[in-house]
Amino acid sequence: MTQDIAQRIAALADELEEHLYRYHVLDAPTISDQEFDRLLTELQTLEEAHPALKQPDSPTQRVGGTPTSDFPTVRHARPMLSLDNSYSSQDVEDFDRRVRQSLPDEAVEYVFELKIDGVALSLIYQDSVLVRAVTRGDGVQGDEITANARTIPTIPLRLRQPGIDCEIRGEVYMESSDFAQLNAQREADEEPLFANPRNSTAGSLKLQNPNLVAKRNLRFFAYWIHAEGGNQTRHSECLETLRAWGLMVPEHQRCASLADVFEHYDHYAAARADLPYEIDGVVIKVDSLNQQERLGYTAKSPRSAMAYKFPAYQARTRLLDIHLQVGRTGAVTPVAILEPVPLAGSTIARASLHNADEIRRKDIRIGDTVLIEKGGDVIPKVVEVDLSARPDDSVEYSFPNQCPSCKSPLxxxxxxxxxxxxxxxxxxxxxxxxxxFASRNAMDIEGLGPAVVEQLVEQGLVKDLSDLYELDVASLGALERMGEKSAQNLLDGLARSKEQPFDRVLFALGIRHVGATVARTLARTFVSLDALCKASVEELEATHEIGPTIARSLYASLPDLPALDRMLYKLKNKAKLQFKMKAEEAAAPPSHFSGKTVVITGTLSGYSRDEAAALIESLGGKTTSSVSKNTDLLIAGEKAGSKLAKAQALDVAVLDEAAFIAQLQEAGVA
Ligand SMILES: [Zn+2]
Structure with missing residues (x-):
C-alpha cells in the first residue's frame, strides 16, 4: 500500500516537473493549466497525508516554502569572479590581441553570448538534485536563498540526467513586461518603484516569503558549469550540456574572428529593444576550456572573457517646466516636462526628477538642456545638465514649500x-x-472617470468619499456634458459598488501601504478597521504575508486610521450604505476560537494546515505562523516540535487533534 503511494508520488512529481519544463523552458505546454493544477493538488494531498514520502525535489517545494527572516552566508567553493567590461571596441581589440599573444600559433575561437541584466546565482546539485542556491555576494561568499530559488520554474529541481554532482551558474532575471506590470501595481499601491528589472530581481530574491517570490515571475539563464568528471572541452559544449539538463541558456554564437563578434554586436545593439528581457551588452569568451585554463586569471577576473557593453539609451532635449504631482496620500513628486524627443522607439515628453534633493544635487533648472536616459520600460530620468547650453538668465530652481493645489505648507x-x-x-x-476609490480593483464604479471626478470636486459637490453616495440626478445635471443617461449610469454604478466586500473597501480607502494584496490579508485577519487600529506591530507582523517592513510602516500610519474609520462610519450611516462587510458576513457565533490567536503545528491526519486555518478563521479565530506571548492556542498535530515546546514554555493552551476536532464539532463545522 505504502509502496503504491510512494510510486504515485514519484510519478506525479516526475510528470509535473516535465510539464513545468515543457511550459517554461520549451514554451510548448502539452496540458492545460487546469489539468496541471489538478495533478499538483493530487500530489499535495498525498504528500500532506504521507509527509515521510515527500521528496526533497518535489514540485510542491516550488510553492510551499516557509518564510525566513535571514539568509545564511555561504562561502563559494570557487570564487565568482566578475568580468572586465568596456563600452569601447578598441578595448575589445586589445583583449583579442592579448589573448592571441598568450596563445601563439593557436587558432582561437570565441563564443558570443548575450549579457542579461540580472542577478548572478550559483546552484549546487548533488546526485542531480538542487540542494543549494547562493547569490554572488562579494564573489567570495553570498547569501543562501535556496527556498526562493526553488520557486523559479526555469531552475530544475532535478537535472534531466541522473547522477550529476555539479555547480551551475547563471543569471536570474525578470522579463521587461513582468517588470512593467510589477511597477504599475506598485505605483497603484503607492509603493516605491523599482528603477530597473535588475533591481526588482534582486529585491524579489531577498523577499522573506517564498510564496511572494513565486509571484514575481523570475527566470534563469545558465551560462557556466563545473561538474565532477565533466568531459566538455569547449564552452559552447557546456551550454549544450546545460540545455540537455533542462536549463535555459542565453542566445549565443560561435565566432571564428573578431569581425564576427562585431557583426553580432551591431545586430543586437539594434535589436535589443525587441527582446523580451533587458541585455546590457554581450560577453565574449574564449571557446576552448583548455585555452581558458592556460590564459588564467587576474586578481579580479578571467583573462579569457570580457563584457562588451551597450551604451544606454540617451537623448538630449530641453526641460520646459517642472510640474508637481500630488498623489492620493499627499506625496508631492516633481516631474520634468520636456520638449518631446524620440528615444528607443517612443517619444519622450516627461521624465522623473524623483525629489527635491535630486533636483538640488544635479542643479536642474527650468530652461536647461538635459541628458535623459531610458532603460526598458522604466520612466526616463534626467541624468545631467548640459551646463554649456545653460541660458545666461537661468535661476536656481527652488522647490515650492506649498502644495500646488491647496497651498498648505509641505x-x-x-x-x-x-x-x-x-x-x-x-x-x-x-x-x-x-x-x-472608483478604480476597477477598488470599488469599480462605472462612469466615475478623472473628468467627472474633476468636475465633482471643482463644483464642490463632493468633499469626501461619502458625498459620492448623496449624488442624485438633479445635482449631476449641473455638470457639463453629463446627460441624464450618463448620470443614471453613474448612480447605478455607485449603487452596485455598495455590494463590494470589506477588502475592496479597505483598499479603496487608499491608506498608505495598503495595496490590494495587503488589504485582502488585513480584511481576512482584522475584520474591521477598529480591530486594525488596535493592532500592535507584532500582530501586524505576525499576519500572514505582511513582512516586518510593511508592518512597521503600516503601524506608523495607523494614527491616521481613526479619520478613515469615521469616513467608513459616514459611508455606512450618513449615506445609509449597506456594504457587504466580510466582518458581518462572517459574523460567526461565538466559538472556542473567537478572537483567539491560534498557531497550528505538526501534522493533522484529518485536515491540511490550510483547511484547519480556514476553519479556525471561519469561527472568528486568527491564525499565525509563530508562537509568541500573543498566542492564545496551539493546535498540535503529530510530530509537533519546537513550537509545542515554546508554547508549553509560554503557558499557551494546547489542543491535540482529537480535542481540536471536538471543538470543531461543538461549533458545528466538523
Ligand atoms: Zn494640498
Missing amino acids: TRDAEEAVARCDNLTCPAQLRRRLEH
Whole structure:
C-alpha cells in the first residue's frame, strides 16, 4: 500500500516537473493549466497525508516554502569572479590581441553570448538534485536563498540526467513586461518603484516569503558549469550540456574572428529593444576550456572573457517646466516636462526628477538642456545638465514649500526625502483619492472617470468619499456634458459598488501601504478597521504575508486610521450604505476560537494546515505562523516540535487533534 503511494508520488512529481519544463523552458505546454493544477493538488494531498514520502525535489517545494527572516552566508567553493567590461571596441581589440599573444600559433575561437541584466546565482546539485542556491555576494561568499530559488520554474529541481554532482551558474532575471506590470501595481499601491528589472530581481530574491517570490515571475539563464568528471572541452559544449539538463541558456554564437563578434554586436545593439528581457551588452569568451585554463586569471577576473557593453539609451532635449504631482496620500513628486524627443522607439515628453534633493544635487533648472536616459520600460530620468547650453538668465530652481493645489505648507519626511501635503481636504489629493476609490480593483464604479471626478470636486459637490453616495440626478445635471443617461449610469454604478466586500473597501480607502494584496490579508485577519487600529506591530507582523517592513510602516500610519474609520462610519450611516462587510458576513457565533490567536503545528491526519486555518478563521479565530506571548492556542498535530515546546514554555493552551476536532464539532463545522 505504502509502496503504491510512494510510486504515485514519484510519478506525479516526475510528470509535473516535465510539464513545468515543457511550459517554461520549451514554451510548448502539452496540458492545460487546469489539468496541471489538478495533478499538483493530487500530489499535495498525498504528500500532506504521507509527509515521510515527500521528496526533497518535489514540485510542491516550488510553492510551499516557509518564510525566513535571514539568509545564511555561504562561502563559494570557487570564487565568482566578475568580468572586465568596456563600452569601447578598441578595448575589445586589445583583449583579442592579448589573448592571441598568450596563445601563439593557436587558432582561437570565441563564443558570443548575450549579457542579461540580472542577478548572478550559483546552484549546487548533488546526485542531480538542487540542494543549494547562493547569490554572488562579494564573489567570495553570498547569501543562501535556496527556498526562493526553488520557486523559479526555469531552475530544475532535478537535472534531466541522473547522477550529476555539479555547480551551475547563471543569471536570474525578470522579463521587461513582468517588470512593467510589477511597477504599475506598485505605483497603484503607492509603493516605491523599482528603477530597473535588475533591481526588482534582486529585491524579489531577498523577499522573506517564498510564496511572494513565486509571484514575481523570475527566470534563469545558465551560462557556466563545473561538474565532477565533466568531459566538455569547449564552452559552447557546456551550454549544450546545460540545455540537455533542462536549463535555459542565453542566445549565443560561435565566432571564428573578431569581425564576427562585431557583426553580432551591431545586430543586437539594434535589436535589443525587441527582446523580451533587458541585455546590457554581450560577453565574449574564449571557446576552448583548455585555452581558458592556460590564459588564467587576474586578481579580479578571467583573462579569457570580457563584457562588451551597450551604451544606454540617451537623448538630449530641453526641460520646459517642472510640474508637481500630488498623489492620493499627499506625496508631492516633481516631474520634468520636456520638449518631446524620440528615444528607443517612443517619444519622450516627461521624465522623473524623483525629489527635491535630486533636483538640488544635479542643479536642474527650468530652461536647461538635459541628458535623459531610458532603460526598458522604466520612466526616463534626467541624468545631467548640459551646463554649456545653460541660458545666461537661468535661476536656481527652488522647490515650492506649498502644495500646488491647496497651498498648505509641505512637510518633509526625513527618511523618504518626499515632500508631502498633509491636508486631508486637499482638492488634488481628494481627486486622486476619488479616482482610486472608483478604480476597477477598488470599488469599480462605472462612469466615475478623472473628468467627472474633476468636475465633482471643482463644483464642490463632493468633499469626501461619502458625498459620492448623496449624488442624485438633479445635482449631476449641473455638470457639463453629463446627460441624464450618463448620470443614471453613474448612480447605478455607485449603487452596485455598495455590494463590494470589506477588502475592496479597505483598499479603496487608499491608506498608505495598503495595496490590494495587503488589504485582502488585513480584511481576512482584522475584520474591521477598529480591530486594525488596535493592532500592535507584532500582530501586524505576525499576519500572514505582511513582512516586518510593511508592518512597521503600516503601524506608523495607523494614527491616521481613526479619520478613515469615521469616513467608513459616514459611508455606512450618513449615506445609509449597506456594504457587504466580510466582518458581518462572517459574523460567526461565538466559538472556542473567537478572537483567539491560534498557531497550528505538526501534522493533522484529518485536515491540511490550510483547511484547519480556514476553519479556525471561519469561527472568528486568527491564525499565525509563530508562537509568541500573543498566542492564545496551539493546535498540535503529530510530530509537533519546537513550537509545542515554546508554547508549553509560554503557558499557551494546547489542543491535540482529537480535542481540536471536538471543538470543531461543538461549533458545528466538523
Ligand atoms: Zn494640498
